[in-house]
Amino acid sequence: MKVIAVVGMPGSGKGEFSAIAHEMGIPVVVMGDVIREEVKNQGLPPTDESMGIIARGLREKYGMAAIAHICVPVIARQQAAVVLVDGVRGDAEVTLFSDSFPEFSLVSIETPLNTRFARLSERGRSDDLQNIHELIVRDERECSFGLGKAMELASVKMDNTGTREEFQEKVRKYLTGMKSI
C-alpha cells in the first residue's frame, strides 16, 4: 500500500489536493475525523473544545505523534493501493508514518503568505480570517507543532501559486503516477 500525506501552511491548498484524490477514488483518511471519532467514543459532545481536549490528552500521554498513532490502524485497514492522509501537522507524525508504511511519500504544498491570505479571505468558512496578522499567528501556532520541520521532510514539493485549474492538473498527474506504479 502506498501512503501519501500532504502538508502545507494554513490555506495552502491541502483541501484542494484531498478533493482531487477523493474524485479519483483514492480513500482519504482525515486525521481530524479520527480525533472526532475518539471524541464520540469517549462520550464527549462533538465540539471544537472536545477535539482540543482529546488531541491534547493524547499528546500528553503518547507524545507529539499520538494522533498519527491512532490513525495508523485506520490507514492500514483501507482496501486500496493508494491512501491519502490529510492533516499531518508535525515532523514526529511524519517519522511515525514513514516507519509504519514502507511506501510512504510526503508532499508539501508551497503557497506564499499573501496568496494564502487572499484565498482564505474569499473562502468564507467560519474559521477564516479578517486580517493577515491572524494568519501569521496561525502559521506560528502550526510551526510550534512542527509543521515547518514536517514540510522540510517532504520528498515532493508542489507549488500552488498558479490558477486552481493548474494546481488541480498537477495533483491529478501526480496521483495518476502514484496509482500506476
Ligand SMILES: Nc1ncnc2c1ncn2[C@@H]1O[C@H](COP(=O)(O)OP(=O)(O)OP(=O)(O)O)[C@@H](O)[C@H]1O
Ligand atoms: N490555485 C488556487 N487558485 C485559487 N484558489 C485556490 C487555489 N488553491 C486553493 N484555492 C482556494 O484557497 C482556499 C484555501 O485552500 P484549501 O482550503 O485547499 O487550503 P487548506 O490548506 O486545506 O487550508 P486549511 O489549512 O485552512 O485547512 C480554498 O478556498 C481553495 O478553494
